[in-house]
Amino acid sequence: MKTDDVFTYELSKLVKALNQLLQTNEQIIRTIEEIKAQDKAPVSVLHDLIFIEELSQKLRLSPTTLYRYVNEGHIPCSRIGNRHVFFESDIKKFLDRNYRTGPIKKKEGGGDNGK
Numbered sequence: 001m002k003t004d005d006v007f008t009y010e011l012s013k014l015v016k017a018l019n020q021l022l023q024t025n026e027q028i029i030r031t032i033e034e035i036k037a038q039d040k041a042p043v044s045v046l047h048d049l050i051f052i053e054e055l056s057q058k059l060r061l062s063p064t065t066l067y068r069y070v071n072e073g074h075i076p077c078s079r080i081g082n083r084h085v086f087f088e089s090d091i092k093k094f095l096d097r098n099y100r101t102g103p104i105k106k107k108e109g110g111g112d113n114g115k
Contacts, residue, residue: 052077052084055091069094 056063069075070084075094077084 048088050086050088050091052086055086059091 050058052063052066055061056066059066066075067084070077075086076090077086079085
């Protein structure tokens with residue numbers, strides 16, 4: 001084979017490899033753009049919000065008790081102005097953590113006055 005033929009052959013292999021790399025690169029760029037578009041998609045969490053007044057009614061606990069749970073770190077919340085707002089998913093986690101399947105122990109010194 002002549003030197004020119006070898007050069008042409010090697011050059012064509014190089015061009016083919018570069019074209020394959022270019023196609024792969026374009027696929028990667030498209031995939032990255034799709035992922036970015038998904039990350040920018042609006043996520044509606046407003047349906048999951050609950051204010052302390054509504055939560056108090058649902059759980060039949062006083063707002064004072066709920067504020068105490070918040071201050072003790074048992075229930076996470078956000079504040080919007082002077083109002084406390086909770087995610088229902090956080091309340092569910094709180095309830096799941098405190099769910100008991102066995103007998104409930106009585107507190108010492110409470111309830112039956114020693115009878």
